Amino acid sequence: MLGFILRRLLALVGVLWAVVTLTFLLIRVTxxxxxxxxxxxxxxxxxxxxxxxxxxxxxxxxxxxxxAANLGRGEGTRIFMGNACSLGQQYFSYxxxxxxxxxxxxxxxxxxxxxxxxxxTLPVSMALGGLAFVIASLTGIWLGCYAATRRDQVGDNxxxxxxxxxxxxxxxxxxxxxxxxxxxxxxxxPVGGLAGVWSLxxxxxxxxxxxxxxxxxxxxxSMLETLSLDFIRTARAKGLPxxxxxxxxxxxxxxxxxxxxxxxxxxNLLTGSIVVExxxxxxxxxxxxxxxILNRDGFLxxxxxxxxxxxxxxxxxVADVAYTLLDRRIKLY
Amino acid sequence: xxxxxxxxxxxxxxxxxxxxxxIARISLAYLVLVACGAIFIPALLPDSFARPSPAQFLPPMxxxxxxxxxxxxxDLLQRVFSGARISLLVGLAGALVALFVxxxxxxxxxxxxxRIDNFLMRLVDTLxxxxxxxxxxxxxxxxxxxxxxxxxxTFAGTWLAGLAEYTKIVILIFTLGLIEWLTMARIVRGQVLxxxxxxxxxxxxxxxxxxxxxxxxxxxxxxxxxxxxxLTLTIPAVMxxxxxxxxxxxxxxxSQASWGTLxxxxxxxxxxxxSYWWLLVFPASLMSTTLLALNFLGDGLRDALDPRQREx
Numbered sequence: 001m002l003g004f005i006l007r008r009l010l011a012l013v014g015v016l017w018a019v020v021t022l023t024f025l026l027i028r029v030t031x032x033x034x035x036x037x038x039x040x041x042x043x044x045x046x047x048x049x050x051x052x053x054x055x056x057x058x059x060x061x062x063x064x065x066x067x068a069a070n071l072g073r074g075e076g077t078r079i080f081m082g083n084a085c086s087l088g089q090q091y092f093s094y095x096x097x098x099x100x101x102x103x104x105x106x107x108x109x110x111x112x113x114x115x116x117x118x119x120x121t122l123p124v125s126m127a128l129g130g131l132a133f134v135i136a137s138l139t140g141i142w143l144g145c146y147a148a149t150r151r152d153q154v155g156d157n158x159x160x161x162x163x164x165x166x167x168x169x170x171x172x173x174x175x176x177x178x179x180x181x182x183x184x185x186x187x188x189x190p191v192g193g194l195a196g197v198w199s200l201x202x203x204x205x206x207x208x209x210x211x212x213x214x215x216x217x218x219x220x221x222s223m224l225e226t227l228s229l230d231f232i233r234t235a236r237a238k239g240l241p242x243x244x245x246x247x248x249x250x251x252x253x254x255x256x257x258x259x260x261x262x263x264x265x266x267x268n269l270l271t272g273s274i275v276v277e278x279x280x281x282x283x284x285x286x287x288x289x290x291x292x293i294l295n296r297d298g299f300l301x302x303x304x305x306x307x308x309x310x311x312x313x314x315x316x317x318v319a320d321v322a323y324t325l326l327d328r329r330i331k332l333y
Numbered sequence: 334x335x336x337x338x339x340x341x342x343x344x345x346x347x348x349x350x351x352x353x354x355x356i357a358r359i360s361l362a363y364l365v366l367v368a369c370g371a372i373f374i375p376a377l378l379p380d381s382f383a384r385p386s387p388a389q390f391l392p393p394m395x396x397x398x399x400x401x402x403x404x405x406x407x408d409l410l411q412r413v414f415s416g417a418r419i420s421l422l423v424g425l426a427g428a429l430v431a432l433f434v435x436x437x438x439x440x441x442x443x444x445x446x447x448r449i450d451n452f453l454m455r456l457v458d459t460l461x462x463x464x465x466x467x468x469x470x471x472x473x474x475x476x477x478x479x480x481x482x483x484x485x486x487t488f489a490g491t492w493l494a495g496l497a498e499y500t501k502i503v504i505l506i507f508t509l510g511l512i513e514w515l516t517m518a519r520i521v522r523g524q525v526l527x528x529x530x531x532x533x534x535x536x537x538x539x540x541x542x543x544x545x546x547x548x549x550x551x552x553x554x555x556x557x558x559x560x561x562x563x564l565t566l567t568i569p570a571v572m573x574x575x576x577x578x579x580x581x582x583x584x585x586x587x588s589q590a591s592w593g594t595l596x597x598x599x600x601x602x603x604x605x606x607x608s609y610w611w612l613l614v615f616p617a618s619l620m621s622t623t624l625l626a627l628n629f630l631g632d633g634l635r636d637a638l639d640p641r642q643r644e645x
Binding site: 170172 | 625
């Protein structure tokens with residue numbers, strides 16, 4: 001088990017390296033640069049900017065320079081990012097900075113480092129996402145069990161209709177409608193902005209709604225399958241109350257597919273949602289994913305991607321470990 | 334293993350009358366209604382309704398504007414249903430692209446089996462894992478300019494050159510189609526695996542038919558049912574993606590508003606001082622009911638074609 005966890009964490013390094021490289025290349029393949037404006041910048045200023053943001057290829061160690069010079073002789077590598085002279089060189093110096101824990105300066109939010117930006121916005125996103133995750137998982141699991149135990153009855157049908165509804169209606173509809181109803185017409189919650197835990201409740205509910213539905217459907221299916229197994233018949237034959245049968249014996253087995261859904265979901269929710277954060281005016285990091293691509297802000301995008309992948313790998317690891325705790329037959333290697 | 338694979342959907346009851354649930358029937362009727370509305374309503378309303386006018390933010394039921402007017406004084410009824418044209422068009426066309434790609438990949442993977450199957454399915458798994466937004470953005474940005482010029486030059490003089498104006502929509506359709514094919518590929522592959530094991534395929538092969546003929550004459554007709562079901566379920570997914578992008582201001586251009594654009598406009602004017610609720614409520618309710626109806630119809634068709642699916 002410990003070996004498994006260590007190996008996974010080691011694999012995280014490989015994953016991060018791969019995504020950083022891929023992001024680095026992709027953002028440069030995309031046409032346009034971070035300093036493109038309506039009016040062209042004077043050459044001297046552009047040169048200064050490129051130097052400041054380490055995009056002119058003069059950074060880096062000697063061996064990186066040599067390697068890059070060998071790799072980047074062709075015209076093909078002299079691409080896209082202003083008059084950047086060597087992509088390979090920039091790449092090596094970037095990876096070097098990353099290894100020192102420096103995510104570099106954002107080219108859009110001048111003078112602010114990516115470390116600083118993420119340090120300020122990630123906690124907001126994590127608080128919102130964490131709350132939404134708790135709501136989604138608890139409600140979803142409960143609703144799924146409820147529907148499965150009342151199969152084809154009114155409660156089940158209503159729950160499943162509601163689930164289709166929650167999946168069909170996107171958050172950019174439910175968000176404004178929720179504000180209209182619960183903040184303007186009935187002033188229970190604040191309209192937007194960040195002011196204590198209470199201001200996060202409405203956005204978290206909106207964010208959680210579709211996932212409640214996904215989890216409930218998954219849980220119902222899995223629970224129905226489990227309830228038809230032999231060990232459940234045994235439990236019932238022994239005279240256990242239905243509550244005990246469902247929530248103690250069946251749930252432990254039936255929850256497994258839900259757990260593997262929860263891993264990536266947690267990573268998704270904790271790293272923010274562009275729609276909910278913009279509708280409720282929360283200073284989270286959800287918007288950076290899209291905006292840093294639009295602004296060609298390569299280093300901010302790199303930072304966001306690193307955070308997201310770390311969460312993803314880590315949450316999947318947690319899900320796998322939870323698997324073994326729930327089902328002793330599963331062995332991790 | 335062969336027993337474990339469910340009988341293919343279409344073989345269950347090819348000629349029986351489809352038993353749709355009442356909820357699926359209502360959904361179908363509603364969708365027909367919305368489609369008719371999208372086709373006729375913008376054409377029937379006076380032309381001036383589509384143009385900006387000084388009469389901005391009129392509440393519903395005033396001066397002949399049934400649903401009121403927006404920021405630029407355009408009639409909301411007209412806007413909502415011309416938005417429906419774009420949204421439905423993108424949804425349908427995108428789903429058809431997804432259908433084409435997904436079915437091809439699924440059939441190849443299922444029919445060829447072995448290494449090809451393994452490779453294609455791992456590819457599908459990988460694509461499931463990557464955030465799709467980044468792909469959409471990249472494709473739209475990289476492709477827009479070249480495609481526009483290509484359309485202009487290659488088809489100069491023909492009607493296709495007119496498409497250049499709508500390059501963004503065309504690219505969106507293809508991009509979204511290229512992203513939503515994954516589920517389709519998985520389902521079709523599963524069905525092909527099941528069909529391949531059946532005697533009539535072996536018989537066809539024993540009679541010396543070519544692979545291509547087996548696929549087109551024997552497998553495809555049997556896949557029609559599943560494909561229809563997942564087509565109905567892919568349409569709302571594509572529409573959701575498109576409206577999400579338009580909501581972020583990255584989708585169709587503002588001049589050709591889709592539901593996502595309208596919702597973005599509606600969400601912007603919600604504020605504590607004076608809320609123009611109709612700009613949000615009408616597009617939101619039309620869009621959510623349409624998506625709901627599509628999902629209900631898809632679920633209903635799936636249940637009707639294969640009752641065992643209800644368990645899943």
